Amino acid sequence: MSIMMMSLLLKLVFPAPPSLLINAFSVVCLLSSPNLGLSEKRGKQHLQYSKFWNSISQKSASTQTTTELPSRTGMLILYVPAFLAPLMSLVLFPHEDIRVILLSSALAIHFFKRAFEVLFVHKYSGGMVLDSVIRISSGYFLATTSMIYGQHLTQGLAEPAVDLKYYGVVLFLIGITGNFYHHYILSQLRRNGEKEYKIPKGGLFGHVICPHYLFEIIGFLGFSFISQTLHAFSIATGAIFYLLGRSCATRRWYISKFEDFPQDVEALIPYVF
Structure with a gap:
């Protein structure tokens, strides 16, 4: 069974790139994902935003000092860097492989849509903790840039x-x-x-x-x-x-x-x- 699955996987994906950074990031994602999902399921929200965080933030305000941003400002900070990364990829490298162009375009549209919703769709009832804003924004930016870079490394491969x-x-x-x-x-x-x-x-x-x-x-x-x-x-x-x-x-x-x-x-x- 494992041999069959490996054979199928090889038909579906490019070989792992010669990049220690990308490969290490992939392993970290795979290993940490189940624990992150279980933590969310159990209500242990590490990222401190949304109604779950807002519903308990006042209870913890007296015991913990945090810097909060207005939700609209915080959410824009989440998404704008991750939108600019694929946009700059399209502008600076317009003649890349079709997959790079498609992936960069999809990521740019995805985060543009999110920023648009922040400005014109969402309603807000609380704030966002600055520390969480920085962590989430960095995570989105890193995921976006690493996917594009990993795709760039596949150029010339079968x-x-x-x-x-x-x-x-x-x-x-x-x-x-x-x-x-x-x-x-x-x-x-x-x-x-x-x-x-x-x-x-x-x-x-x-x-x-x-x-x-x-x-x-x-x-x-x-x-x-x-x-x-x-x-x-x-x-x-x-x-x-x-x-x-x-x-x-x-x-x-x-x-x-x-x-x-x-x-x-x-x-x-x-x-x-």
Whole structure:
């Protein structure tokens, strides 16, 4: 079985690049992902943002001194560096391999969409801890630049036997569209000035409480299919574990806050999980 899986893997991905940094980053992603997902599932949020953090931040304010930014400012800092990295790649290296161009374009669109939502879609009810903003922003920037660099290292190598890049484009488009649609639904739950949370309805919210996470996972799978590098697959794996855990924590939070939360609404995958 292991030989068959290895043979299939070799048909789907480029060989590991001659880069100690990229290979080490891939291993770290794969090894740390399950623990990060379990930590999120158990409610041990290390990144200190969103409603989970805002709901407990006041309780800990008296025992811990933190620097907070307005949520809109903090979230822009999260995404703008990761948007500029692939944009600069496209501007400075316009004649790269088609996979580099497709991956850089998809990443630029992904983070542009996120920045657009920060400015024009999302509603805010709290702040963001500066330390967490720096860590998350650095993580996004590192993941983005390392995926592009890892893709650059594949130029001149034989293509994988199974070409997935255009399937990846389709997955990316489905993911980014579904994610934006459900973010828009969430933004419409509150009228101007309202801060209380509500049970979301519409789209796939009748089946799962985190359809925006589901489509984000589809988008990350799109990146990995476009790239077909072990590094891109390791980052997608990290995103999947993290969002699995986070969706479980989100469902548990809604159940704790709303007595009328529908019990048949799953966390992430309709009728399954």
